[in-house]
Amino acid sequence: MIPLAIPHLGGREADYLQQCIESTFVSSVGPFVDRFEQQVAQAAGVAHGVAVATGTAGLHAALAALHVQRDDLVILPALTFIASANAIAYLGATPWIMDVDPLSWTLDPHVVEQALAQHSHWQGDRLIHTPSGRRIAAMMPVHVLGTPADMQRLIPIAQRYKLPVVADGAAALGAMAHGQAIGALGAELTVFSFNGNKTVTCGGGGAVVSHDAALIQRVRHLTTTARQGPGYDHDEVGFNYRMTNLQAAVGCAQMERLTELVGAKRRIRDRYADALGDLPGVTPFQAPSWAKSAWWFSGVVVDRPPQRQEHLRAQLRQLGVDARPFWKPIHQQAPYRNAPVSATPVVDGLWWQILTLPCSCGLTEQDQQRVIDGVRQVLKG
Numbered sequence: 001m002i003p004l005a006i007p008h009l010g011g012r013e014a015d016y017l018q019q020c021i022e023s024t025f026v027s028s029v030g031p032f033v034d035r036f037e038q039q040v041a042q043a044a045g046v047a048h049g050v051a052v053a054t055g056t057a058g059l060h061a062a063l064a065a066l067h068v069q070r071d072d073l074v075i076l077p078a079l080t081f082i083a084s085a086n087a088i089a090y091l092g093a094t095p096w097i098m099d100v101d102p103l104s105w106t107l108d109p110h111v112v113e114q115a116l117a118q119h120s121h122w123q124g125d126r127l128i129h130t131p132s133g134r135r136i137a138a139m140m141p142v143h144v145l146g147t148p149a150d151m152q153r154l155i156p157i158a159q160r161y162k163l164p165v166v167a168d169g170a171a172a173l174g175a176m177a178h179g180q181a182i183g184a185l186g187a188e189l190t191v192f193s194f195n196g197n198k199t200v201t202c203g204g205g206g207a208v209v210s211h212d213a214a215l216i217q218r219v220r221h222l223t224t225t226a227r228q229g230p231g232y233d234h235d236e237v238g239f240n241y242r243m244t245n246l247q248a249a250v251g252c253a254q255m256e257r258l259t260e261l262v263g264a265k266r267r268i269r270d271r272y273a274d275a276l277g278d279l280p281g282v283t284p285f286q287a288p289s290w291a292k293s294a295w296w297f298s299g300v301v302v303d304r305p306p307q308r309q310e311h312l313r314a315q316l317r318q319l320g321v322d323a324r325p326f327w328k329p330i331h332q333q334a335p336y337r338n339a340p341v342s343a344t345p346v347v348d349g350l351w352w353q354i355l356t357l358p359c360s361c362g363l364t365e366q367d368q369q370r371v372i373d374g375v376r377q378v379l380k381g
């Protein structure tokens with residue numbers, strides 16, 4: 001079976017792990033953590049970063065740092081991994097779920113603008129969601145699949161409504177928009193994941209980056225039990241969300257090869273686009289012309305009935321190709337069935353048509369050809 005996405009640990013990971021063990025720096029203080037934070041911030045195009053235990057923890061801490069509170073709403077696209085919504089829910093807040101753009105699959109600025117114009121009003125300096133009376137506290141665009149959300153249009157809307165922006169860039173390290181790196185597109189905070197299936201992995205891990213040193217300091221404070229100084233004084237309810245030196249050791253070795261790893265993802269996606277674009281009812285993953293996606297995942301949109309979709313996946317598995325469905329929208333998930341949601345025609349028509357294909361950085365040309373041949377065989381009719 002050609003797997004969907006497995007890590008590519010072809011650098012100095014083992015060497016750096018050995019250094020951790022010999023130095024006894026295996027826990028959350030250590031030179032690899034500092035180095036990793038600098039590498040990630042630099043790659044994201046900003047000056048400051050803090051490494052954390054997971055991407056989800058990073059999202060939680062980022063929203064907390066921007067003072068999202070119980071009963072607040074946070075604008076969130078319907079098409080994302082459940083972790084984005086969970087981070088909002090951990091704070092007692094609720095996602096306000098909105099539709100995505102049909103090309104990029106990221107939060108649609110037009111939809112956000114309309115929803116805010118029609119369903120919000122000011123109460124002093126509080127922006128209120130008119131139907132529920134709740135405060136609207138933040139906006140969380142998601143750089144889906146490593147394709148940047150349209151921040152050039154989203155940021156002015158956020159500014160007009162005084163909403164801080166946390167970008168879920170979990171899989172988007174290495175992506176660019178209008179020639180700018182992914183952390184420098186106007187979000188107050190951008191969050192990455194280094195989970196095992198991401199392009200760059202620490203086994204598990206995350207990072208929060210920003211141009212704003214004070215804000216990153218606040219995230220760091222919250223993720224280190226809100227401890228003040230060397231004694232046991234804590235000034236608020238913090239979290240133990242630190243990354244360990246062991247995780248960072250793997251991460252540092254991976255970051256040294258970021259260009260190579262993201263380059264491999266882009267080549268894989270381009271090859272699928274070239275080899276499968278002519279099949280009827282099949283559209284390879286697309287991105288807007290101004291975006292340079294990091295192409296965490298590759299695949300095709302297959303315009304066939306949902307039952308046949310299942311059948312296609314089963315047939316591909318029989319040919320040794322691990323093809324999988326993609327995220328089910330947030331408003332269809334049990335914990336978020338009662339969350340406010342704007343009309344979502346794009347995501348409702350799209351999500352079940354998405355078929356992700358093997359795209360490990362180490363996928364050989366030969367194996368990719370096997371996937372292409374298999375997909376052509378199964379989808380030609």
Ligand SMILES: *Cc1c(COP(=O)(O)O)cnc(C)c1O
Binds near residue numbers: 142168170193205206
């Ligand atoms: C992977 C991912 C996350 C979660 O990151 P973890 O490190 O697994 O907690 C969150 N959001 C998106 C969009 C992701 O792809």
